[in-house]
Amino acid sequence: MASIGRIGILTSGGDCAGLNAVIRAVVHRAVEGYGWEVVGIHQGTAGLMARPVEAEPLDLSLFTGAFLRMAGTILGTTSEGDPFDFPLPDGSRIDRSDEVVEGYRSLGLDALIGVGGDGSLAILRRLARQGGIDFVGIPKTIDNDVGLTEVSVGYATAVWVATEALDRLMPTAASHSRVMVLEVMGRDAGHIALAAGISGGADIILIPEIPYRMEAVAGKIEELKERGRNFALVVVAEAVRTESGVPITRRRAGSGSRYGGIGYYVAERIAELTGAKTRVTVLGHLQRGGMPTPRDRLMASVFGVYAVDLIAAGRFDRMVAWSARQVVDVPLADAIASYRAVDPAGPLVHTARGLGICLGDL
């Protein structure tokens, strides 16, 4: 195993709560535990693509009291611009991966830690293999869809924010006899919607993994009404499509799309079918920026320390993971290949049904 003296760290993809706690743990472990230097790379792969490369040494003096508690990432991130398929202003795309690898080399690093979701980790792994970079991955994603680990950094906080939103929507729904629709994040998976929906007392939860019929949704609302309930709480994952399977892109300013998001579609359909007064809340970026929950801070700390240990042990092309109360490491390739959606036969779906929550399919 090569001797290590200097490592890099970057955060990639959509930001989330807990990234700063990862950075703090990596620096503590590397600097105090092993006596290495740590270089923080700015804006993910974009920082390695820039000339001069955008990076800075990180040391313990950085970490004031509030640091551990801060959402976001001081290193910045990029969720645009796969270096292998980089968008140019004219709309065309080119491969800039060589520039990234060259940028990495210019920093004189012995190894790299990348914090990302499945998409980012796949790109980083491809770069690592192309450039001969000794790489270790740490899973982070509010969507909780990275495989082979029970926990990814950021998910717990996103569920917290979404649950709190339901706590707040319930009294106003009841006061005004309304059906409140909450649209939560989840680009492909319904984990946030399902967990927050159960925790927040939702009556209806729609997730992309379970096809739904609006008749079932409307039927649930009618059933609640017959039982004396004057309101309902509906949670919809942003990845849910229309009944006929058409995706609804998040409305950007002036994009001209008819709906602001699937939440608006579902609310309109409920109003049509039941006559209920509906209101929509799109939670959006609030889910990324909540102060990290203790669990996200804890797992970020565990992963950060262990990722450095992996480098010290010369174990590369691995991802740190949490399994059965233990920190482990798994082949990065396997983790990337093991995308995890909500299991329709799993315990959370069973629990939702057991609580009488309508998932739209029955």
Next chain:
Amino acid sequence: MASIGRIGILTSGGDCAGLNAVIRAVVHRAVEGYGWEVVGIHQGTAGLMARPVEAEPLDLSLFTGAFLRMAGTILGTTSEGDPFDFPLPDGSRIDRSDEVVEGYRSLGLDALIGVGGDGSLAILRRLARQGGIDFVGIPKTIDNDVGLTEVSVGYATAVWVATEALDRLMPTAASHSRVMVLEVMGRDAGHIALAAGISGGADIILIPEIPYRMEAVAGKIEELKERGRNFALVVVAEAVRTESGVPITRRRAGSGSRYGGIGYYVAERIAELTGAKTRVTVLGHLQRGGMPTPRDRLMASVFGVYAVDLIAAGRFDRMVAWSARQVVDVPLADAIASYRAVDPAGPLVHTARGLGICLGDL
């Protein structure tokens, strides 16, 4: 003064945090303090319009531990349907005020407490005068625009929720180098936007009381960029109009309006003028449903107790109010006539400017 034995209470207009605390205080004071009965009227004036009238006796057994802490109103409310101009399904409007007065009379009440904002209190006062109802008003509104009182129930919690949203948007804005636009409530006034904007560290605050130019907004973002800041936080009150003064109605599901709200308009214009990446969050109903802050619980308790005292003293057609650390009462007519917008020469506007916050006008 007539002897009192039985009073009614109703909540009217948009709900907010602290209404249940008002109800609790009224029942405590009337039942324990004076030995009266209290009748809770459901859904505001709609409950008095219904036949049979929708109302129920309220007693102390109602108030379990969590009651004080719950947002919303157990009595329900209505924000639709002025009885003097009541909308029919065919779109026409009729005067149903006599039915409301008759409904009130059928309950055998000696006096009525109404909790509402300036619009609701004006309607309730008109009903009271028409029906000879001994009426006392309690100010509540998240918009904080009721005159002659320093405090209205619900405002403090709305500011809390909006401030917390800025706390959450800031790290994700910084991580992704974005301009985050937060649209907050305030049907006519910019109080929430101004207070939350200052408290939450906004860079730009747009309120309806201060005309703005997008060039000033864009200039502030450019200035921040030049000083090394990679992000900006913008707060916009929903009542703000386009630069040319066109109101933008909140987008309902499928309403076909181009913008989802003024927040989208502002974000799009910022993107056009500065090239910045923008994202919009519309906070919406979350502002009504937050767990009431201590201040909202406290003022709700003060107002509830004192409104009952006013009835006991035979002082009607008055509104309870808070002024210079004292609870007082003011003529209801004067309070209604004293709508209060943000004062462009007031201390909060001055403070915002003193902190370098751009209000769009300079």
Next chain:
Amino acid sequence: MASIGRIGILTSGGDCAGLNAVIRAVVHRAVEGYGWEVVGIHQGTAGLMARPVEAEPLDLSLFTGAFLRMAGTILGTTSEGDPFDFPLPDGSRIDRSDEVVEGYRSLGLDALIGVGGDGSLAILRRLARQGGIDFVGIPKTIDNDVGLTEVSVGYATAVWVATEALDRLMPTAASHSRVMVLEVMGRDAGHIALAAGISGGADIILIPEIPYRMEAVAGKIEELKERGRNFALVVVAEAVRTESGVPITRRRAGSGSRYGGIGYYVAERIAELTGAKTRVTVLGHLQRGGMPTPRDRLMASVFGVYAVDLIAAGRFDRMVAWSARQVVDVPLADAIASYRAVDPAGPLVHTARGLGICLGDL
């Protein structure tokens, strides 16, 4: 398997956040899913010992919006009075287990769900075997020391409250250049102290599983001072003893013990050894009463639904458990026998050391 028509539920031992969510899930699943009746037994085994037995039918009408979010247990609990060794006013103890079994029988129940920690579950199991009661257990404890399950209800919320306390102590510690000692719960185990200490940025964590020397503690504080830090955060589990191994009982009003708890002892010793200004905060019952976190609500819901399913399947003398993202059931006897302390070789201890946190032993 016997046909089921009517089941009981009781909560036992120290209360915690999430118990009401368990009750809600059990009632939903049993009543809606299986058409059974559910009887709630008051004050744990004390309700079965009372004559008449203290119990009430539970149905869905009980669960208003706030119920899921409320800490505590509407059924009440008892943490005093093992029926097999019941304390009499004169200080003697008798076996009243027959009365409990008889009380259970008088309710005409087909099965019983008990929610408790390892101590309570052991007593309940003994009662079940003695009385031929078909019993299923659900693990709850803020201490997180029940074996064979990765999760017990209440722990996540206790860690939340303790972490938040550290978030609040840090700025005042830094402002006044103080060493702040936070004593947290954990009757035998250091789980709360360790997890909250890592999440809350503690510098020193003392847990009963790792013997400590005050010289190591004082040395860490000196080291921090040399590095320019003017404050330190210390977390101590209540089960920690003096250096010489003497237990310090929590001070009751007027008990005359010298120390208010181990936190006071540690603070005094730090002051003696380093001259630092110290302050102590004993978190106490606040750890039990926090609004349940989404995770506690979620696991409470999962366990409640699944416990009812176990009864339906005729699987008794089992405890529901969480393992590797799945809900499972384990032999109750094995769970009771598998008390879990903090593993000094486990990932959290390793993480703490990796972050430079002093555990008092090195």
Next chain:
Amino acid sequence: MASIGRIGILTSGGDCAGLNAVIRAVVHRAVEGYGWEVVGIHQGTAGLMARPVEAEPLDLSLFTGAFLRMAGTILGTTSEGDPFDFPLPDGSRIDRSDEVVEGYRSLGLDALIGVGGDGSLAILRRLARQGGIDFVGIPKTIDNDVGLTEVSVGYATAVWVATEALDRLMPTAASHSRVMVLEVMGRDAGHIALAAGISGGADIILIPEIPYRMEAVAGKIEELKERGRNFALVVVAEAVRTESGVPITRRRAGSGSRYGGIGYYVAERIAELTGAKTRVTVLGHLQRGGMPTPRDRLMASVFGVYAVDLIAAGRFDRMVAWSARQVVDVPLADAIASYRAVDPAGPLVHTARGLGICLGDL
């Protein structure tokens, strides 16, 4: 009026939430608004007494996103050591005021802003007069006892933390049928206890301004029991004495005092008189360190900006204050002389009585 080019700021006395927001506002206004330099003095008057003087220039680069939200004060503070009566290690006391004035002069400042409570402001005023220092005061205190202003920085957050504690104690009190006693801060005044007690649903509130009899307290608990309530919440301000008027000093580690604080005394007496199971929680320093509420951040910003404006206007020996929704300034001497306790005839005491809360005197 002398031309200003450079001002100093210090924070003095017990820290609280919102001090950093004051510092931020002062720097913004002075640097951006007037083009002055700002020097931050460390540890209050202790920084001016040190040689070399402990101070540093403050500029806008200091204020990252989290700064506004952080409790405490980056300048540090001292709550020990009146320079006019400075304690020496041998227990004697000397006047070191000349050293402080000389330290101030060495910084070449044109004016000084001091943030403190009534005690600190009195000392600072005396120093200012002795040294010919142009001084402006900003009121801060969690105790809310500074006169001539409706608001002091830090109080709102302390009430928030204490109210939240009651929210958490209530469910565990009810689950275990206990009387929970919460001791809150308030060195001389009962403002926190009264406001948090009302907001948090306390049954009994003891404040130093209202003499109490334990018989009245016990009577209230008996009354609650008769009405079916199995628990009670009691709030006690730390300044409350025993029934016979003996002060109970907060127990320090090993101080040997019989009680840990007045909360323990009250709990013990309740147990004696009613036989109730009691538990005590001493909130302590958690009240100083909560993340500042929006109101504290807002008022801190208003005061900070306006204090700089006062200096620019040459108005010295004044304190900024909040009155009837306006920022004003009052003679510092008058403010110091106008200590404000809870008014037993004021609206909050009346509200407490109106809610049936026992204040111990009836």
